[in-house]
Amino acid sequence: MPWFRPYVPVGARRARVARVADELRRSGLDVQPVDIAGRTIARSFWGRRWCDHLESCSDFENRLPRGRTYVRNGSVCHLDIHAGGVDAMVVGSDLYHTAVRIRKLGKAAWKAIRTECAGRIGSVLELLQGRLTDHVLRVVTDPDRGLFPKPGEITLTCDCPDWAVMCKHAAAVLYGVGSRLDDRPELLFRLRAVDAEDLVGGDMALPVGAAGDDVLADGDLADIFGIDLAPADGGAAAGRKTAGRRRKPRRTGRTGAPPSGFQPTGRRVAALRGRGGFSVAEFAGLLRVSASTVYRWEAVSGPLDLRARQEDALQVLHREIEKRQTE
Numbered sequence: 001m002p003w004f005r006p007y008v009p010v011g012a013r014r015a016r017v018a019r020v021a022d023e024l025r026r027s028g029l030d031v032q033p034v035d036i037a038g039r040t041i042a043r044s045f046w047g048r049r050w051c052d053h054l055e056s057c058s059d060f061e062n063r064l065p066r067g068r069t070y071v072r073n074g075s076v077c078h079l080d081i082h083a084g085g086v087d088a089m090v091v092g093s094d095l096y097h098t099a100v101r102i103r104k105l106g107k108a109a110w111k112a113i114r115t116e117c118a119g120r121i122g123s124v125l126e127l128l129q130g131r132l133t134d135h136v137l138r139v140v141t142d143p144d145r146g147l148f149p150k151p152g153e154i155t156l157t158c159d160c161p162d163w164a165v166m167c168k169h170a171a172a173v174l175y176g177v178g179s180r181l182d183d184r185p186e187l188l189f190r191l192r193a194v195d196a197e198d199l200v201g202g203d204m205a206l207p208v209g210a211a212g213d214d215v216l217a218d219g220d221l222a223d224i225f226g227i228d229l230a231p232a233d234g235g236a237a238a239g240r241k242t243a244g245r246r247r248k249p250r251r252t253g254r255t256g257a258p259p260s261g262f263q264p265t266g267r268r269v270a271a272l273r274g275r276g277g278f279s280v281a282e283f284a285g286l287l288r289v290s291a292s293t294v295y296r297w298e299a300v301s302g303p304l305d306l307r308a309r310q311e312d313a314l315q316v317l318h319r320e321i322e323k324r325q326t327e
Helices: 010-026 045-056 064-072 107-117 124-129 134-141 168-183 186-191 218-225 236-242 266-276 280-287 291-299 308-326
Strands: 076-082 085-091 095-102 154-158
Touching: 010 076, 010 085, 045 168, 064 168, 076 168, 076 186, 085 168, 095 168, 107 134, 124 280, 154 168, 168 186, 186 291, 266 280, 266 291, 266 308, 280 291, 280 308
Parallel strands: none
Antiparallel strands: 076 085, 085 095, 095 154
């Protein structure tokens, strides 16, 4: 009798993935699972376009179906998108580490896209929501010259025993990227190592109401969380005296991190924004910084050098989101 693996119900698969994810969290990993409700992998403009682009590539067509099954079953227990690649973990017969390396978009290609889109996109929010003219749509989704990577620009690795270049775990991760773009479309631009604001001309690049000099408006935090920020340096006079001036980071020992509370690094800021459910544009508008500032923060691997009011606002956001998630 030929050897085969017994069928495992979807519910049992999901339960196993949940146990593995809990173990990874206890080990200290900031687990970012791909959780799909129903059979539709991606529903947003950028998520659907990513999946459509994958399925249009003849190099991938024979290996993608198994990946669809895996990602729908919740087998991708961790997926982290960064500039130039994706690092993921997929639960199959074992826990497999899967990496996708994507060539960064070349300067000439990005310049061509910017030139074609010049003056045709009103804001970063419109861009991320996919509210684009037909012309811009054709430019950014062009299979050869658009934002999506061609097969030759993608390198896949997985530590599973499958000999194929694209195993089912790698295929699941590629589909997982499409699902992740539903909630965080700005990650496509991070993946290709380009700034979405470059496609928006002039001052329209800033979110509505955002200040160009990165000054925080306390009223926004009060409106959202019903709280007030205490003056950063003790009193209004001190606040006026230090307004607009950069300060040295609060340091303890060698870490360069604040002595307590939220310790802002690029990864932690990105995680905080994700937990709060904010898009880049919303997060930037709340903190009265530009979207490019948020992109820049999230690209930093170590501690961030922030202004006092920016750091205080992040501390408040962290506390309030923690409180809401425990209520």
